[in-house]
Each structure stands twice: as structure tokens, then as C-alpha cells.
Amino acid sequence: MMTLLEIKNLKKYYATQKAVDDISFSIEQGSIFGLLGPNGAGKTTLLRMITGIFYPDSGDIIFNGKKFDPLNDIKEIGYMPEERGLYKKMKIGEQALYLAQLKGLSKAEAEAKVKEWFIKFEMQSWWNKKVEDLSKGMSQKLQFVTTVLHHPKLIILDEPFSGLDPVNANLIKEEIFKLAKAGSTIIFSTHRMEQVEEICDHIILLNKGQKILDGTVNNVKQDFKENIYSIGAHILPENLMTHIFEVIKHQPDKLLIKLLYDTRPNDVLNFFIGQGISINSFNEVMPSLNDIFIKLVEGTDTARQFQKI
């Protein structure tokens, strides 16, 4: 796999805070990359440096094997900011054409692409409508189309599903998978962890301008698992006296336990067999990204204080 984007020791300090403080990571081509972090963690600043809006104070951005050159490389990037960014009074078709042409497409190319995407998303009838007449979900769809229209190598989506109903959210999710399959690399920034688990291959977690987590979704979960298992049985006795696990949650037919010391799952099964209890399910409970996120970020001030540097 080829590396599309490599960030090396990137720093951007503002007068009152270290927005991005020495962050490094790399993204494989064709992967879906989750950029996570609480509000004010530095995600937007980081994305703005990757889109060439801001210049980093120090560090390197390597794009497509070369040093990132904002003037030429922005053609290869599609950026969809979190807040809807469209001209309210402009007709939808014209707007899509305009944004595509700004990305360097010729008028004819832009027209063909816009039509193609409008058909795909069943938006043909919108052409002469104005953005102010659209619902939030509809303008979100339009925004997505304008972001990916010019077939960029790197697509950056900031909360792409906010305000979308499940049907449209699914439509866009499918498109994201298709784009990734076709070779586009996607950076997906969000706070919605269940979407990240579903969509992303690789994630990093930022907090206070620093990277505090980096890995594939599976690896991260493995790293943070706490040896918790759920056990299902017909009838479970009230008191289970043992030192090999501790009961976290007790229901008549279900048990949530945490293994102690170096207990292995088989020891637990042996224990229950010894007790003559018939087990009908035994699963390891993996932590959700949400739990990991909260665990890592909790205790630090999420809305960070302004500090002198």
C-alpha cells in the first residue's frame, strides 16, 4: 500500500494556545482515516494545514510522495467543512459548476460531472432551485457532491452525516465506501464514534493539540480491552464465590464479569462447569470507541483553557 499523506512533527501555535503540537501520522492510499477528538482538540487547525489554508509553523506535510505544495495540490483535495458552506442565494446547478471550476475543471468537464452526480443522488430537479430553499439534509447532500465532484485523491469530510436522515446518511456512506474502493483516500472527522467504528480503517485521537492514540480500530480495541466477558445461562445462582473473576453486572440469566489476574477464559468455563451451571453463551466484550474516547479525554478539560506559551 502506498502512503498518500504523511504528516511529520507538525506544529501550529496561536498566541494563546498550542493548536497543533508536534503531530505525526501517515495515511495509506484508499483507506478511510478517522480523525477524532473533543471540541478544540486542534482538528480544524490540522485540517486547514492539510488543505493549504494555514501554513504550519514547523513540520512537514508530504502529499503523494512530494512536499505538499498548496497551490498545485489543492486540486487533488476535496474539503467539506463541518458548517454548511454554500451561497444561499445562488442556484444549485450554477453553484456546483462554479465550485467545480474553481477546483480547476473546465466548464464542459464540470458540467458533465455535476450532471452525473446529480443523477446519482436524484437531484436533477434541484438545478434551478436556490440553496436557501433546501432543507439542511438536502444542502448537506449538495455539499458532499461539490466536495467529491472533481475526483480528488484526498477527500476531507468534517461531520458529513450531521443533519442527515438514515436513508441519506446511508446513501452517502455507500458513496464513501465506493470512493475509497476506487482509490480515493478519505479523512473523516467526527465525534460520532459508532460511525467511526463502522466506517474507518485507521484512527487517531487528538486532545489538546497532541496525538494520544493511533492505530486501526481493531488494534485500538485490543489495546484497551479490559478482559470483560458476558455469560448467558438459564439460571444463575445469586452468589458466585470466586477469586478468578469479579461480577460487574448480575441479571437472572446474564452475567458480566471481569477476569482477575491472569485468569484465562477456559478457567471461567471450568468454574461454571464445576458448579453444574449450563452455559449457553460466552463472549468477550470489546470496549466501544466511545468508551475509549471518554476514558482518554476525561479528566482533561475538554474545552481547553487558554494558556500562555
Next chain:
Amino acid sequence: MNKIGLIISREYFTRVKKKSFLLTTILVPLVLIAFYAIIIVIAIKGGSDKQSIAVVDKAGLFTDSSIAANNKNIQLTLINNETEASFINKYKERGYQAFLYIAHIDSGYVLHSQSSVSLTTTSAIEKIINKQIEAKRMQEQGIDPAKYKSIAADVSIDNTIDTKEGGKKSVAGVAYAVSFTCGMLIYMMMIVYGAQVMRGVMEEKTNRIAEVIISSVKPFQLMLGKIIGIGAVGLTQFAIWIILIFGLQMLTPLIFPDLFHQLNSVSQAGGKSSLIATSLQGLSSLPILKIAISFLFYFLAGYLTYASLFAAIGSVVSEDQQEAQQLMFPILMPIILGFVIMTKAINEPNSSLAVFGSLFPLTSPIVMMGRITYEVPAWQLALSAALLIGCFFLFTWLTGKIYRTGILMYGKKPSWKEMMKWAFKKS
């Protein structure tokens, strides 16, 4: 560059295609023409309704015959056998708007009415009374009114300006009107289109489209594209106006063939040469080409200089109109000051205030228009233009940096100090 072209054409066409653009562009000259038409009609037909005023003349100033010949807007009627006290309850019933009581010739003139009488009416009546007193006194002194008329003087002065091409007649009235109109137009357009630039930038910022666009083009390109696009809208509007005004002026004689005839006869009746003829003669004696070129230059350079300031303001405020108003104030100040100096400069085009105002780049676009119909030394024109262009480059360079930072900042409005810091920060 191609992308600036795209931005310019978007800014231009979205505005020009709007219905409101067409409406204001066509309505404004129509309103102007209608305004002129009303003035002409008033001039021909005379002003308000005829006032009917009774006169109770205890002093014996008027006779029935002398009171009949007077002002066309006021009808005076002599009332006999009434006193001030007895007539005060009757004049309304008899259909008089007011009544004049004369106690003595020298003093004691009282005009009774139920609502206050206009200043024009009062002064018209005063004029009639004064004339009547003069006539009466001339008669008492044995002076022949015809002889008096031959003695009384009424001169007017013609001003001739001596240039290398020889003397030419000054046409102060027309020059004044042309100067004032040009200055006024630049003043209005600078504020109207400057505010449009500001609103456009604010719209982009609050819609967050700025972030999308800036991920495709440089912020400076976006700012410049907007300023040029809106300036082009202004020029288009001027062009349409000029065509419309000239077109309508050509058409007016065809639609109302007797209008000019009437107008000429009215002014000739006053014993002076035709108003239209004087104006046309005045216009042709003005350096039209010089005025047109300067107007275009000062409009464009003035607009561009201020537009970048307006853009910078639009970029630092978010959503709040009031904040924008506050920040706009310091920018409007020199524009308004320029307008004030311009009105002075028309009267005294070579006073030191006028010269300073027409050189100082923040006021020169407006003030120079006040002087342009008079002889302006070439070095002053050149210096003024150079200073203005220099100022434009300086402002655009500084405000471009404020804009670049401001357009992506949300939340608190930055202080002037912070904005200065952005402007002078090395990029």
C-alpha cells in the same frame, strides 16, 4: 489568473442578473426624469393654488384699482365698511384664506389667518405693500415712476477666464451642477458599492463558504475577485444610466414636442435668454472629455481604495450587523468629510482646503470632482492621481492580510490593535 476570472464573473453575474439590479438601474433615471418633469411643470404652471386674501385698509394705502394689479398667486380684495374687530369673524365664511389689516402706512400691518401662512405668501404680500408705498411716496414727492425706473440699476456680471486659448466665458451655474453631480455620484457609489463588498464578504464568512473557496484559491484572489466584480457592476450601472438618460433626452422632444417650446417662451417672457440654450452652451464650453476621464479614474481608484477597507471589515465581523456598523464608521468619516470639502471646493476651487482635499487620497476622489470643471493645474492632477494609486496599493496590501486572517476567525470581534498586528505581520 483564470480563477480570479471565475470569481469576478460570479460576483458580477449573480448581481447583474438579480431583479433588484435591473429595477434600481432603470428606475433611478426614470425617477430623475420624472423629477425634472415635475420641476418643469411647476415652473410652467406656477406653484400652489391662488390665495384669496381680504384687505381691511384703515390707512387708505390701496384703492380698488391699485389693489387689482398684483401677484398672480395672490388675489387681494379691498373690503370697505368693516373694522378689524368686526371682520375677524366673517372672513372665513366669505371664502378668504386670510385677511390683512392695515392700521397705518408706516406700521401696524397684521395678517389674520386660522392656520399659519407660508413664508412665500407673507413675503409676496410684503412686496406688494412695499411697492404700493413706494408708488404712493413717489407720487407725493412728485417723481415720475417712469423716470425712477430709468434711474434704478440692475446689473449682472459675466466672468471670463483667461487661458492660453484665449478668453472663454465662465458658466458658473452649469459648472457647479456638473461638479456637484459628479462628486455626489462618486460619493454615493463609493458608499453603496463599498457596503456591498462588505456584505458580500460577511455573507461568505457566515455561510462558511469562504473556507471551501479558500481551499481552492488564495484568500487574496477571493478578495480581489469580489472587489473587481462588484466594481464592474457599478460601471455597468453607470453605462446603463448614461445610455438611458441620453436616450430619454433625445426622445423627450419627440414625445412632448411643445415642451421645449413652452419652456423657451416662459423664460423669454421673463426677458432672459432661454434656459436650455444657456445650459447647452455652458455644457459645450466645459472640457467634457477631461471631466469624463477624471470621473472614471476617480470613481475606479476611489472605489478600489475604499473597497479593500470595506472587505477587511466584512472579514473581521461575524453575523452581527451592529459590529459592522461600528467598524464602518471610521471609514465613512473621510468619505463624508470629502463630500463636505467638495461642496466648499465648488465655490472656491483654488482655496487651500480644496487643494488639500483634492490631493489627500482619502478625500481626493470626491473633492477633485468639485474642482474638475475649473482649471486645475496639471501637477495637482498628476500628484493627486499618483497619491491615490499609491494609497490603493498600500491599502490592498495591508487589508489583504487582515482579510486572510479575519475570514477564518469566528467568535469575538478583534480589536483595532489586533487588526493592525495582522496587517503588519510578515507573511
